[in-house]
Amino acid sequence: MDEDVLTDGRAPGPSAAMAEHPARPCCLGWDFSTQQVKVVAVDAELNVFYEDSVNFDRDLLEYGTQGGVHVHEDGLTVTSPVLMWVQVSTRIPDPLLRPGPHWEMEVGLAPRQHGSVYWKTGASGVLTSLSPDLLLHKQLQACFSIRDSPVWMDSSTTAQCRQLEAAVGGAQALSGLTGSRAYERFTGNQIAKIYQQNPEAYSHTERISLVSSFAASLFLGSYSPIDYSDGSGMNLLQIQDKVWSQVCLGACAPHLEEKLGSPVPSCSVVGAISSYYVQRYGFSPGCKVVAFTGDNPASLAGMRLEEGDIAVSLGTSDTLFLWLREPMPALEGHIFCNPVDARHYMALLCFKNGSLMREKIRDESVCCSWSDFSEALQSTEMGNGGNLGFYFDVMEITPEIIGRHRFSTENHQVSAFPRAVEIRALIEGQFMAKRIHAEALGYRVMPKTKILATGGASHNRDILQVLADVFGAPVYVTDTANSACVGSAYRAFHGLAAGTDVPFSELVKLAPNPRLAATPTAGASQVYEALLPRYAKLEQRILSQIRGLRSECLRPRHPC
Ligand SMILES: Nc1ncnc2c1ncn2[C@@H]1O[C@H](COP(=O)(O)OP(=O)(O)O)[C@@H](O)[C@H]1O
Ligand SMILES: O=C(CO)[C@@H](O)[C@H](O)COP(=O)(O)O
Known part of the structure; x- marks a missing residue:
């Protein structure tokens, strides 16, 4: 400007x-x-x-x-x-x-x-x-x-x-x-x-x-x-x-x-x-x-999300949201009023360690280059040879874990991975966490599931490929990755039409359709069906270690 x-x-x-x-x-x-x-x-x-x-x-x-x-x-x-x-x-x-x-x-x-x-x-x-x-x-x-x-x-x-x-x-x-x-x-x-x-x-x-x-x-x-x-x-x-x-x-x-x-x-x-x-x-x-x-409700509008779809926003925070008819508030995740249909709701999960965490691992592993980061994803296999990682440099929201935790195939904690393995462990881990926590909210990947991706990292095709593989569903993007911006403009048109009973979906039906960006690789579902329960168990293990440490700290004479 x-x-x-x-x-x-x-x-x-x-x-x-x-x-x-x-x-x-x-x-x-x-x-x-x-x-x-x-x-x-x-x-x-x-x-x-x-x-x-x-x-x-x-x-x-x-x-x-x-x-x-x-x-x-x-x-x-x-x-x-x-x-x-x-x-x-x-x-x-x-x-x-x-x-x-x-x-x-x-x-x-x-x-x-x-x-x-x-x-x-x-x-x-x-x-x-x-x-x-x-x-x-x-x-x-x-x-x-x-x-x-x-x-x-x-x-x-x-x-x-x-x-x-x-x-x-x-x-x-x-x-x-x-x-x-x-x-x-x-x-x-x-x-x-x-x-x-x-x-x-x-x-x-x-x-x-x-x-x-x-x-x-x-x-x-x-x-x-x-x-x-x-x-x-x-x-x-x-x-x-x-x-x-x-x-x-x-x-x-x-x-x-x-x-x-x-x-x-x-x-x-x-x-x-x-x-x-x-x-x-x-x-x-x-x-x-x-x-x-807010940006997430506006993104729901900008992506023209429909029931059954799942949206993944890869911005500073990573968020995942769904259209809901019946709110089922739980101890994890959020239910918001739907921004385009007052009778309905949206569910949202927020992950604080999104793009800034990916940037850190990129800078440490491949000298600040997204193309080298992509090359590392291309050069490693789905499932990462059984290596799994949790990367939360700031206290995560979903779940409340801090720190970097790496595990070998035998579930032994290790202190480092080779560079390319580190990058795949980060991206696979981020998407496995999203799937596990969405499923805990009741979400199920169906044969007709579409994943709509937005946010800065949705420019990266190799990251989207891992997303498609982990969820076993195709990933679509819109021409602009700024779905919150576009959504706020669509909502402005909707606001003007309010009172005329034109539903939002009708009003935006001329908008460009999302483009297919990645489809699951053959064999992906077998790989991740085995890895997802392992990731969930290790997440629980880290959580109980952290809770144990916290209660140690609270006991008298044990300053941490
Ligand atoms: N090619 C890329 N691969 C991965 N991440 C990218 C790429 N290009 C941009 N990003 C990430 O996008 C982030 C910004 O996303 P954006 O949705 O614009 O953020 P926000 O709206 O939260 O400010 C940057 O922090 C950067 O890490
Ligand atoms: O806290 C949440 C949602 O509950 C975040 O999604 C913020 O709304 C941040 O947005 P970005 O700047 O990451 O787009």
Whole structure:
């Protein structure tokens, strides 16, 4: 993107462009993901005619992030500067700003989930009276009571999780109510920590947004409500009734309901674009903003997931999600309200050690080259000669394991593997874990199963081949790996059609079909049917070792 135009320059006002060209409808989809912001523009025929991205570490050096975040000294607290997100929200694709066809735009956006933003008392007044002559992040710099927003990678709220579960009658009871047992990154627990550790900042907070509703608020020029789907990642929303749970709110912090506002259906139009974007960047005043949601719900929309399919997103985190009719909340995984059909749900599993772990093993084994990484996968056999590995440099979410654990064919723990074996052990292990944990949620691979892959690593055909082999099912990709972005644009079209009863699937039926990227290799099912139970047993072995160590540490006179 052209920085001058995007950050400081002025776009032509709407009137000049409108006079010369008839309006052409389009939807902008954004993804504020962990490491970058991506944007796509989609026309009425659902063609993506513009795609771009800004990388936080590389393009916004002044914030000093690594992988888009700051990891604090305790190794558990992980935040991102809120002003970095404000700054990036004014990076509008420049073809849309230059004189030419006048785009009648709607906006949809999908950020990483669970992050929260704390608006200081009085911020609402600033937001509603922004001057188009000044930069947005300069005008909003005093508007946040917490400047470093906790993000999904944070795992510092274990104490608050236990308190919340105790308040509602246990982990299963909380899961039945909100779709998930208490998870450290879920927003209710993050809010509870802020209230407990920084009560003054909490009391000076007039509104708490998710990153999705925060970004929507920037485009609206007023506070946007939280949508049901992203709201399901907070441990606060009753996913069946779609209202805040009073017992959960009460267990987290006082006056929380008024700070959160009421949640809304994901396809709601939340208002018209703010005059700031109209006057400064030339958006049409008729441009509407559809409720923003999280990146995973948006990916479900972008991939046009159907019942029976399984989606695997290989981004910073690896996630796996399914369309569900009946929610069956359990002690592992999450149930969210479905972003495109209010009667249904989606199940999600999140694996924290995704792309960053693959990058580490790549850098250690093959000097930073994805093509050498691929060559290692090609040069090794399915099943890796019986060698299995677990690679969790940061505390994993599914399951809660940390460390690297390698096993020989005889299940003996070994300290290292040859380079190519290491790479295959990592990728096979990551996909075996996904299959095992999806099956624990009740998912079964059927003859008609399609795997839809997205995210940065879905560019790598050799990684997708291992995915197809481990699951014994074909893998499909879309032309853009940015399914969250495209999904937010599709959702914007859906939001506009809401009220007309057009189902989402009907609305996106013209979108390009996913392409077949890998089919299972002959003999794969025999290999992995033998390996999967071994992997599951070794996972249990590591978990009990870790639990044993933890209880040792808790015993008096045994400091660890
Ligand atoms: N050819 C490739 N093979 C494997 N991984 C890749 C390849 N290209 C990019 N990636 C991975 O994609 C990741 C970014 O994925 P992306 O979905 O854009 O992330 P996010 O949306 O979470 O910011 C990078 O961290 C990188 O490791
Ligand atoms: O925590 C979760 C889902 O529960 C993560 O999937 C985040 O939403 C991060 O997204 P990416 O930046 O990895 O796309």
